[in-house]
Amino acid sequence: MEHPETNTHDSHLTAVALQRIHARRLREVYRSAGWPCQDVVEIELLAAGLLERLVSPSGHERVRVTDAGIKYxxxxxxxNRKVFSAHEALVDQVARTMARDGRLVWKGLSLRVFLPPVGTTPGKWKMCKPDVFSIRNSSVATYLEPVVHEIKVSRADLLGDLKRADKRNAYLDLGGQCWYVLGCDAKGRPIAKSEEVPPECGVMVCENNALTLVRVAPRRPAKELPFAVWIALAKAMPSHTTSDFVEGGDQALLGDENQRP
Structure with a gap:
């Protein structure tokens, strides 16, 4: 029979600041046989009392999630469910706003974008999944003005995303504009300041269920969408179209036939 080792807690120790990586490790241990990794994350979880060490009669050591770890x-x-719900709600709000502006809107598209070479770094393909992708309702390729909106309701998620330059470059290459739409924290404050977002991207903030423009996204030279993007759009169904909000549907944008010259 395995017996848990006795842990002595020093009240003077600084409390461990738990992050997403700690929860991920706890889930991995909970689903596994509990073989120790013996790294810093495991040390911090042991110090926090969320993991405990077990030593079998044969001398082999394992780790197990404690009751406190289960509660954590x-x-x-x-x-996570609350954040996901808030994220999806804001994604839908942005998508509906774009559709009201007369754009065709897709949510959660998986797109393949080629990043051109930079200096000595060769070009490469990059898979990206913008939260909201929209184009103008036009039959002229150069008038489509593709736009990407990336939705963030968690500051930690935003800061991690801003470190991924390849992802941002893929969005910029894909769309004529790239926007970050920021939610608010529990105190009603935006999760970040506009200065924290790279200047090549626009910034909007959702406060009191209303989208506020903070900084306009620079408009990039218009270019035709790559063939791979057209295929992805053809396979997917727009989440919202102008017909959802405009009386007369998409044809209403064409104007009254009697008013044509």
């Missing part, structure tokens, strides 16, 4: 995982899962 349950709270983390609940928080």
């Amino acid at each position: 995982l349950a709270c983390a899962a609940q928080n």
Whole structure:
């Protein structure tokens, strides 16, 4: 029979600041046989009392999620669901706003974009999945003005995303404009300042369920959408179209036939 080792907690130790990586490790341990990794993350979880060490009679050591760890995982899962719900709600709000402006809108598209070479770095293909992708309702390729909106309701998620230059460059190459739409924290404050977002991207903030423009996204030279993007759009169904909000549907944008010259 395995017996848990006795842990002595020093009240003077600084509390461990738990992050997303700690919850991920706890889930991995909970689903596994508990073989120790013996890294810093495991040390911090042991110090926080969320993991405990077990030593078998044969001398082999394992780790196990404690009752406190189970409670922490349950709270983390609940928080993840809240964040996901808030994210999806803001994604839908932005998509509906773009559709009201007369654009065709897609959510969660998986697109393949080629990043051109930079200096000595060769070009490469990059898969990206913009939260909201929209184009103008036009039959002229150069008038489409593709736009990408990236939605962020968590500051940690935003800061991690801003470190991924390849992802941002893919969005910029894909769309004529790239916007970051920021939610607010529990105190009603925006999760970031506009200065924290790279200047090549625009910034909008959702406050009191209303989208506020903070900084306009620079308009990039218009170019035709790549063939691979057209194929992806053809396979997917727009999440919202102008017909959802304009009386007369998409044809209403064409104007009254009697008014044609």
